Amino acid sequence: MKYAGLLVMPAGFFLVIAAIVLFPDSAPRAAFVVCGLAVEAMGLGVAIRGHMAPKTGRHGSAFGRSLEGGEPHA
């Protein structure tokens, strides 16, 4: 999921570039630039969700398990 989010972000950037090239008028250009930013923000949101460490996740509790139960560190 984190990689999907990071791939969506450049898609938003290319939408912004397309807005610069395709729209000479300022209002539609600005609107499409904002849309590109919104796509990037969505991608960032997905990337953040993908990186969220669950409560039983790899670091906080994995270290605990490795100390307490002898499981290898993930």
Add this chain to the structure above:
Amino acid sequence: MIAFSPPPITEIPLALALLLLASLAIAGVALINAGLGRSRSAAQSMLGSLAMISIAVIVFALAGATIADGSAGAGHAFHFSGKPWNWAGTGPIALSGLAASPIRGQLALLFEFLALALAVLIPWGSGADRWRLTAGIASAAVLAALVFPFVAHWIWGGGWLAQLGLNFSLGSGFLDVGGAATVHVLGGFSALAVVWIAGPRRGKFPKEGLSTAMPGHNAVYILFGCLIALVGWLAWNMAGALLWLGAAPAALPSTAINTLLSAAAALAATFTVTRIRFGKPDASLCANGWLAGLVTSSACASLVSPPAAIFTGLVAGIAMPLLVEFLELAVSIDDPSGAVSVHAAGGLWGLIAAGIFAPQPGQFTAQLIGVATLLGLILPLIYLLFALLNRVVPFRVDPDGERIGMDLHELGGGAYPEFVVHRDDSYH
């Protein structure tokens, strides 16, 4: 009564003096990073700052400056939709012929060296207490060779972002006079990539309950670092206005005043917010609020009026502690120095505010395009490069190293050998 005429101010000595003072911003950030980390990682933090700066400037001198260069004129450009898109500089390899180049170009290069030195320090504070020294140095080299030069050229070296005004009638093109994008957003995004890749400190997010508070070890370092950073930032923003905006020396005091106002407003806002939320003002969050105001001023101190500088600082100071809390509690980001909130978010807000308050038509859109480039292109690029680097040079120290502290593990000795280190409950 004798009438004194104002002394003549020549720009070159003034810019040189400002750039020398600007290096205090780097010292301030290094001190803040060390103070916000733990006592058992303080020596590694300070040595790491020096080592990262050293490697970054050498790599930039040998390779990055060629790409960042803006004095050669045309640069590498491709044509698309009938417009030139200048994407890389064509400077000399390894700074050959530097002494014979124009003095203004040399000053611009010195500014870029200092900007790079500050940018590589920003993620170092976020990776405190678990980011290995060699990995930090390697990441600084990657930033200096592959990321910073392109961003610096696009914005300061006459690249495509700087030419948005010329090619697409978007104000004066993307404006980043004091390095809010080139230094702070780049550094803040690097910090985000580091905390994602290295993961949180051990015990930070327990199985049950809220995240564990791990306060910085020395509030005096943090707050003194803020005072040093103020001196550096005042000089930094004035030097930026002189070099990148072509401001007259007579316009520089207003830039300095706006810088001070932005930081002061941000501190007042953070002081109030933390007092309301926690009952007492929080020293480290207030320090980060001060820093967020300075970061915001990097984008707009030379472009806005004093009331607007106060407004931008107030917004930064209110948003910063709330964002720190959100990132830690809601999305499990362990960022000891708060670099993502202070530098990335503060820098982005400053760049947008510069567009909001700019008088030229199209400037706001130009600023949004710059922000979109940083968010949509530079952040994924940094993450990709760091993720690849992590496979070669693992970012995270082993559990034993994290337990005994980075100083003992990586340097063989602590920063405070005569102090008795108390037991840390989060490790037992």
